[in-house]
Amino acid sequence: MLIHTNRSDCTLRSWIKEDKPSLVHNADNRHVWRNLTDLFPHPYTEADADFWITIANQAAPSIHLAIDIDGTAVGGIGIIAGEGIARHTGQFGYWLGEAHWGKGIATTAARAMAAYAFSNSLFERLEAPVFAWNPSSMRVLEKVGFIREGVMKRSVFKDGQFTDSVMYALIKNT
Ligand SMILES: CC(C)(COP(=O)(O)OP(=O)(O)OC[C@H]1O[C@@H](n2cnc3c(N)ncnc32)[C@H](O)[C@@H]1OP(=O)(O)O)[C@@H](O)C(=O)NCCC(=O)NCCS
Numbered sequence: 001m002l003i004h005t006n007r008s009d010c011t012l013r014s015w016i017k018e019d020k021p022s023l024v025h026n027a028d029n030r031h032v033w034r035n036l037t038d039l040f041p042h043p044y045t046e047a048d049a050d051f052w053i054t055i056a057n058q059a060a061p062s063i064h065l066a067i068d069i070d071g072t073a074v075g076g077i078g079i080i081a082g083e084g085i086a087r088h089t090g091q092f093g094y095w096l097g098e099a100h101w102g103k104g105i106a107t108t109a110a111r112a113m114a115a116y117a118f119s120n121s122l123f124e125r126l127e128a129p130v131f132a133w134n135p136s137s138m139r140v141l142e143k144v145g146f147i148r149e150g151v152m153k154r155s156v157f158k159d160g161q162f163t164d165s166v167m168y169a170l171i172k173n174t
Pocket of ligand 1: 036095100102129134
């Protein structure tokens with residue numbers, strides 16, 4: 001799968017086995033792990049990368065893509081499809097290697113991914129719960145058009161402490 005963005009240096013594409021070194025390099029970082037669910041390992045080993053590159057491409061209707069800058073996978077972005085009554089809701093998530101923060105890459109990637117998700121008939125709602133200590137991710141979602149729906153008090157236990165999460169959502173055709 002290949003999704004073009006509004007930047008010529010940035011695409012979203014399927015993970016490939018050649019991404020293993022850059023995946024480990026960018027993902028093995030506490031500052032990244034601390035803002036994600038526990039599905040994201042820490043430390044991030046070569047075995048974790050092998051596992052991820054295999055399962056990422058077998059997840060339909062969920063979508064897991066690499067964020068590619070100039071031919072290198074510098075992060076990941078994905079949508080996990082819900083089940084049952086939530087089957088038209090997608091859990092939206094993304095991360096970038098810390099060296100690449102602050103350059104607008106996540107916003108570019110999230111905008112392209114959301115547009116792609118709404119171009120087919122599955123997803124009606126994309127939602128992203130953001131830990132209360134992560135204002136830069138809230139800003140990314142706001143720039144893409146997600147609406148802050150509310151605060152889920154003490155819904156997260158991460159890195160040894162409870163925190164609130166803030167629910168952001170984007171609805172198709174709004
Ligand atoms: C969150 C993350 C994806 C952001 O990526 P990024 O490419 O740096 O984001 P962008 O550059 O597109 O946008 C960041 C925005 O946050 C703003 N920002 C940065 N630090 C901030 C802070 N402490 N408070 C408020 N806004 C902040 C930036 O100024 C920018 O907004 P602007 O364009 O209006 O100036 C990246 O930091 C990351 O991978 N973090 C770890 C994983 C993670 O948090 N994933 C999301 C889980 S919900």
